[in-house]
Amino acid sequence: MDSIAVGPDTFVTLSYVLFDERGEAVDRAPPEEPLRYIHGYAQIVPGLESAIEGMRAGEKRSVIIAPEEAFGERDDAGVFDVDKEDFPNSGEIVAGDEFLAQSPDGEPMTMRIVEVRPDSFIVDTNHPLAGQRVRFEVEVSEVREASEEEISEAQAELEASLDHDHASCGHDHGDGHAHDHEHSHSDPPLVQLAKKA
Secondary structure, three states: OOOOEOOOOEEEEEEEEEEOOOOOEEEEEOOOOOEEEEOOOOOOOHHHHHHHOOOEOOOEEEEEEOHHHOOOOOOHHHEEEEEHHHOOOHHHOOOOOEEEEEOOOOOEEEEEEEEEOOOEEEEEOOOOOOOOOEEEEEEEEEEEEOOHHHHHHHHHHHHHHHHHHHOOOOOOOOOOOOOOOOOOOOOOOOEEEEEEO
């Protein structure tokens, strides 16, 4: 029996190493902890999804992806000032720290501290790889037809994502989230969910 090629409604298992624009490995899914997804439902970056279509189990490929098909272009509006009082333990925070926070509209977002000022922090909500051409070294280890249940779940996730994007402030920050850019004292404070290591 011929192996199935990666295509719409297939369940794909793959390993990868992701390299940034400087050629440094910044993320990986090793064979012992692979990435699994349903093809065709925007569960991985668009450029990678289109580049691996047609691959079969056992095949390897090096894929270079432009920013708009990877983690998005940088959005200058994603860099803004936040009062220190909005952060717990603000005296311990340094540039480079990352936080999972809740935006005023209740959506989760990642923010990176880029500058510490006397009364505030400059934060960046852009994906760290936004604006960069990236390279994936990919190996597909399994391709099978997705079950009806897997397809239904993938479809529901995609529809929820699209509903959120249409209800947002009108632009995508490259990693699938958007938020209100008004950060006055009348807004609910940012809620730290977890400091990223």
